[in-house]
Amino acid sequence: MKNVFFTVLMLFVAFGYSQKNNGKVFNEHPAIDVVNSMLDAFFAGDTDKLATYLADDFRSYNGTGTNKDAKGNTKEQIINQSKFWKENLSYVSFKPTKGAYPDAIEYKESGVWVQTWNHLKAMHNETGVKIDMPTHRLFKLNDDNKIETMINYYNERVFWEIGQSFEDRKNGTIYNHHDNINTVRKMMSAFENMDLETAYSFFKEDARFNSLELPDGESLSLEEVKERNKGIMEAFEITSIDVVGYPDYLEYDLRDGRTVQSWWKFRMTRKADGKKIILPALYIHDFDKEGKIIRSSAYLSTKVLDAK
Numbered sequence: 001m002k003n004v005f006f007t008v009l010m011l012f013v014a015f016g017y018s019q020k021n022n023g024k025v026f027n028e029h030p031a032i033d034v035v036n037s038m039l040d041a042f043f044a045g046d047t048d049k050l051a052t053y054l055a056d057d058f059r060s061y062n063g064t065g066t067n068k069d070a071k072g073n074t075k076e077q078i079i080n081q082s083k084f085w086k087e088n089l090s091y092v093s094f095k096p097t098k099g100a101y102p103d104a105i106e107y108k109e110s111g112v113w114v115q116t117w118n119h120l121k122a123m124h125n126e127t128g129v130k131i132d133m134p135t136h137r138l139f140k141l142n143d144d145n146k147i148e149t150m151i152n153y154y155n156e157r158v159f160w161e162i163g164q165s166f167e168d169r170k171n172g173t174i175y176n177h178h179d180n181i182n183t184v185r186k187m188m189s190a191f192e193n194m195d196l197e198t199a200y201s202f203f204k205e206d207a208r209f210n211s212l213e214l215p216d217g218e219s220l221s222l223e224e225v226k227e228r229n230k231g232i233m234e235a236f237e238i239t240s241i242d243v244v245g246y247p248d249y250l251e252y253d254l255r256d257g258r259t260v261q262s263w264w265k266f267r268m269t270r271k272a273d274g275k276k277i278i279l280p281a282l283y284i285h286d287f288d289k290e291g292k293i294i295r296s297s298a299y300l301s302t303k304v305l306d307a308k
Helices: 002-018 030-044 047-052 075-088 157-164 179-192 196-201 222-235 302-306
Strands: 023-026 054-062 089-096 103-107 111-124 130-141 147-153 172-175 203-211 236-252 258-270 276-287 293-299
Touching: 030 047, 030 075, 030 089, 030 103, 030 111, 030 130, 030 147, 047 054, 047 075, 054 075, 075 089, 130 157, 179 196, 179 236, 179 258, 179 276, 179 293, 196 222, 203 222, 222 236, 236 276, 276 302
Parallel strands: 054 147, 203 293
Antiparallel strands: 023 103, 089 111, 103 111, 111 130, 130 147, 172 236, 236 258, 258 276, 276 293
16 A cells, blocks of 8 residues: 555656646737737738838748758748739638637747638639638747747648749640540440440459549449449430540640540430430540559439439
8 A cells, every 4th residue: 555655646746747837828919919910911912011010130931841051031021922912812811710719829938929820712813823721820029029930831832833834834645546545435335235244344443433423532433333334224225325526535744644535425215214315424534554444533414314
């Protein structure tokens, strides 16, 4: 019992020493007011007002940057950024992330910091690139309640996309005749003639299938598609499957993609009442290097099949 008592006592002592108060956290604080006003001025393009909230030795840093020698952006550079946003972006919205609010932290040793969580929306005027992303920022304030440091965390790729969109850039080659186009045509002809074994042979065994009628992010396996198609073929007779226009094969440089997009009209007869139905469809089929279909995306509405 004595040993147990001393063990418990030592645990309390350990817990006592493991917790150390290094400052105070506030959800209302003059520093928060400064940060909020600074951000409002920045996105409004009010550069004169913006300058009043920044210390002369202000520096802004990319929190995800890897340059160990980065010196940060100066006060003048941030003011120029504000001008750029005002002149080049439309529909700007900068609001606190839902459920979040700024915190001011008075550290005992390093002064006052403010951290914010916001959602940024905008459109770049020239390129039409949409900005829609969460942002996180840290601000260090000096003794005069001026912002001397800002550290930004956000998705930089959207700004890369803006930079890339100023010039015309090729992303591969479009073919109107290609062996992958031939595969899609042969597959459709096999379905038209109810040669299901041949039709399904053009797909890889682990191919995935999605359509407008599936919940976002969900897809079907090849076996699930076979079962679904079986029900449709029991209820309908396929008269013909006719191509509309001509298929395109897109061989992308980006991510080495291989895609055939094609437009079709399924001419079908409902067995129950002899009703003739035309079902329009757009298919996007992705291929692997061996010429097998690995993904099928169908843009059609099976509600047409319920026509009276």
